[in-house]
Amino acid sequence: MNKDDIRILVKDFNFYYGDFHALKDINMEIQKNKVTALIGPSGCGKSTFLRSINRMNDLIENVKYEGQILFDGKNIFDKSYDIVDLRKNIGMVFQKPNPFPKTIYENIVYAPKLHGEKNRDKLDEIVENSLKSVALWDEVKDKLHKSALGLSGGQQQRLCIARAISVNPEILLMDEPTSALDPISTAKIEELIGELEKKYSIIIVTHNMQQASRISEYTGFFYQGVLEEFDKTELMFTTPKKKKTEDYITGKFG
Secondary structure, eight states: OOGGGEEEEEEEEEEEETTEEEEEEEEEEEETTOEEEEEOSTTSSHHHHHHHHTTGGGGSTTEEEEEEEEETTEETTSTTOOHHHHHHHEEEEOSSOOOOSSBHHHHHHHHHHHTTOOOHHHHHHHHHHHHHHTTOHHHHGGGTTSBGGGSOHHHHHHHHHHHHHTTOOSEEEEESTTTTSOHHHHHHHHHHHHHHTTTSEEEEEOSOHHHHHHHOSEEEEEETTEEEEEEEHHHHHHSOSSHHHHHHHTTSOO
16 A cells, blocks of 8 residues: 555554443554445444544534544644635535535535635536536436425435535545435435545445445445444455454444
């Protein structure tokens, strides 16, 4: 692995909710322009880990972390680290589509405006480019000023991805982005992820083993707050090193 290709480096990372030790000594490298899937049973720490990468867990009371998460070589927990800047560079898409109760256009320009973009032509361009990136432009170009809540679930999720990339982040975090969608919308999002990884490094939490094997280059298996195994996806799904990984992947528990 080329050191220059590592976007995020996790070193001995521990996370606590009060006294509960939710993540234990996590070490991981996230590669540039690759999809990394995080798998494991419910409540094993995948989403907690994902939310640590852009410090979303800071919004919860009584949490504590130890160790480091380095983004482009700088520890995101340093006092000097600008959280607004961090979240601009590390976008997030959630499990349930959560468009703002605003127009499609306003959903996309929300973050660019927040970061100081005032030029109307530039904002129009951002809207068009973001929607084209998620293959939604042709479906919504004539209703940009209608409510985003009128879109189907799959369209809403693509809109949320467009919203996340409107400020040109470097990393995209996705927390089970297809679990609330039908198979056709799921296939569209998976295809979209394949396109987006040319431009972004993507980390996706998924319960769907087939999805992890289809869309990712690397997979991490979490169990009870421990990263049990992390490897190239192909190896994880064909020759896992640990019995626990094999048992989970073959459906013996989950």
